[in-house]
Amino acid sequence: MTIDYRIAPADLSGHYFDVTLTIAEPDPAGQVLWLPVWIPGSYLIREFARHIVALEAGNADGAALAVTKLDKHRWQLPPAAGPITVKYRVYAFDLSVRGAYLDETRGFFNGTAVFLAVAGQEARPCRVKLVAPKGKAQKPWRVATSLPADGAKAGEFGRYRAGSYDELIDHPVELGDFASDTFKACGVEHQIVIAGRHRADFKRLKRDLKKICEYQIRLFGEPAPFPRYVFMTMVTGDGYGGLEHRASTALMAARDDLPRAHDTELRPAYRQYLGLCSHEYFHSWNVKRIKPAAYAPYDLHRESYTRLLWAFEGITSYYDDLTLLRAGLIPVASYLELLSQTMTQVQRGAGRLKQTLEEASLDAWVKYYRQDENSPNALVSYYTKGALAAAALDLTIRLRSDGARSLDDVMRALWRRFGMNFEVHGQGVAEDEWERVASEAAGLDLADFFEQALRSTEALPLPELLGRFGIDSQLRPMAGGADKGGWKELAPGGAGNSLGARVAAEAGGVKLTHVLEGGAAHVAGLSAGDVLVALDGLRVNAGNLDAHLGSWPAGSRVVAHAFRRDELIERELMLTAAVADTWGLRTSTGADDAALARRRAWLGSA
Incomplete structure (x- = not known):
């Protein structure tokens, strides 16, 4: 017996989906229904059930059944013979990749936000009927999803299927009059879907994504782990983000991040978008099929803790930009700029001195996904430092094995052992198992590396390792607020002074968004949220601001005026020279032949 769903865009201006759930064989003791409290890939309790605004149930005779709310995300029905029909309305106005959205121009949903699970029957196959909206303006609407069709024609409303509830909620659905095109990578069809106003050059986008996909498929080994794949992008003025799924990804991007027909170079904004696509695509292997044991299966009723997010997000963050290089989309200098920017992000936060990578992974639920004004002082990102740990691990394996092994071999070993047949064995990587598999695949004892990289706050030896690969490292002061990292030749004494705060433009002044420990603003008594006006x-x-800070010599005492809420405050600010917190990387002109050979083997280029 299948679990049947029907979902219809019911009130576009009110942002409501209507969902009907039919249960052929309900629990004789009384059926329990539940909705996930979080979505895999985004580690925060999101309480999707709060968006269910009405729910009713009835039996085969049409008689109403009492519905009892058990807690924040579960409902109890009384004993009744099947079939039972449950009807409910879901508010959908979350313009993100994590929930559900509906208006007159577009619909989108993740199953975690709209499909109630039938307790005890989660392993049963599911059918979903996608119903078209009734408005004339929505007549051109189509469907994009990686859900297998069950009678529906490609791109059309109709019936789709999934093998289980877990599969059902892992295929987001895009509805609307979107732009779309397809390409093949290693024989597998890939669809690009772009919703929202845009000027994207599909020809270039297809060509570039094809290179990314084919590189990653071949890295792990053909065939790809899915029969087809869908890249869904919602375009806004300033959006950015992504969420991985087993055969698709939901993305948000700024309009100007997409390639334009008249572009002659790969702009940094488009490079960032390609990196995002590369990141989410790599997750098809690393987290969707090679999983922590804590996610095999997912417990969607509560937080699921693991110390391995550094490996699943950090390593993916390492390969996302590296893929762009190895696939021939960016040159070595561009890749080193990106790597230096990641090093800079980590260097500029005092949290790197307080939180280990394992702690960062475990605390994702309460720290990384709940960041505030003190976060740079309190936490380190398992994405960015995890990516640096992955780079250091890759280089360490290459050096210690004299080039015979690399992180690529580790990832392939994990794929063969855990990912390739995950649908059959359902086994995830135990907390202490990842390091053991890595050492076995590399043929090395890596215990010392993991102890330092994962369980201490010591700086990673990345600059020293890079030097063995013919790459020079530079640690320098930031050259203005727009400086994200990269190699710069600075004039002596040209670094200027530092406020010791991150700022944002604010009417009438400059808002301090984060005050960094030990910096001039902190010492002076300024706080996050203050608006500096003079x-x-x-x-x-x-x-x-940068010009003002640089107009006095370091050590000068300057009167600062700021508003804290609506009160004007005065503080004495002692200006300090900008600290060396910005990394730059470049290929060394004096590298010996051995270093050059290592660099070519690593980066695939001189």
């Missing part, structure tokens, strides 16, 4: 009696704003 230094030494002169008005400041986002455009002239």
Whole structure:
């Protein structure tokens, strides 16, 4: 017996989906229904059930059944013979990749936000009927999803299927009059879907994504782990983000991040978008099929803790940009710029001195996904430092094995042991198993590396390792607020002074979004949220702040005026020279032949 769902865009201006759930064989003791409290890949309790605004149930005779709410995400029905029909309405106005959205121009949903699970019957196959909206303006709407069709024609409303509830909620659905095109990578069809106004050059996008997909498929070994794949992108003015699924990804991007027909170069914004696509695609192997044991299966009733997120998100973050290089989309200099920017992000947070990578992974639920004004002082990202740990691990394996092994071999070993047949054995990687598999695949004892990289706050030896691969490292002061990292030749004494805070433009001044421990703002008594309006009696704003800070010698004491809430405060600010917190990387002109050979083997280029 299948579990049957029907979902219809019911009130577009009110942002409501209507869902009907039919249970052929309900639990004789009384059926329990539940909705996930979080979505895999985004480690925060999101309470999707709060968006269910009405729910009713009835039996085969049409008689109403009492519905009792058990807790925040579960409902109890009384004993009744099947079939039982449950009807409910879901509010959908979350413009993100994690929930559900509906208006007159577009519909989108993840199953975790709209499909109630039937307790005890989660392993049963599911059928879903996608119903078209009734408005004339929505007549051109189509469907994009990686859900297998069950009678529906490609791209059309109709019936789809899934082998279980877990599979059902892992195929997001895009509805609307979107732009779409397809390409094949290693013989597998890939669909690109772009919703929202855009000027994307599909020809270039297809060509570039094909290179990314084919590189990653061949890295793990053909065939790809899915029969087809869908890249779904919602375009907005300034969006950014992604969420991985077993045969698709939901993305958000800024309109100008997409390639344009008149572009002659790969702009940094488009490079960032390709990196995002590369990241989510790599997850098809690393987290969707090679999983922590804590996610095999997912417990969607509560938090699921693991110390391995550094491996699943950090290693994926390492390969996302590396793929762009190895697939021939960016040159070595561009890749080193990206790597130096990641090093800079980690260097600029005092949290790297307080939280280990394992702790960062475990605390994702309460720290990384709940960041506040003190986060740079308190936590380290398992994405960014995890990516650096992955790079250091890759280089360490290559050096210690004299080039015979690399992190590529580790990932393939994990794939063969855990990912390739995950649908059959359902086995995840135990907390202490990842390191053991890595050492076995590399043929090395890596215990010392993991102890330092994962369970201490010591700095990773990445600059020293890079030097063995013919790459020079530079640690320098930040050259202005727009400096994200990269090699720069600075004039002596040209670094200027540092406020010791992260800032954002604010009407009438500059808002301090984060005050960094030990910096000038912290010492002076300024706080996150303060709006700095004047230094030494002169008005400041986002455009002239760097110039004002640089107009005095380091050590000068300057009167700062700021608003804290609606109260004007005055503080004495002692200006300090900008600290060396910015990394730059470049290929070394004096590298010996051995270093050059290592670099070519690693980066696939001189």
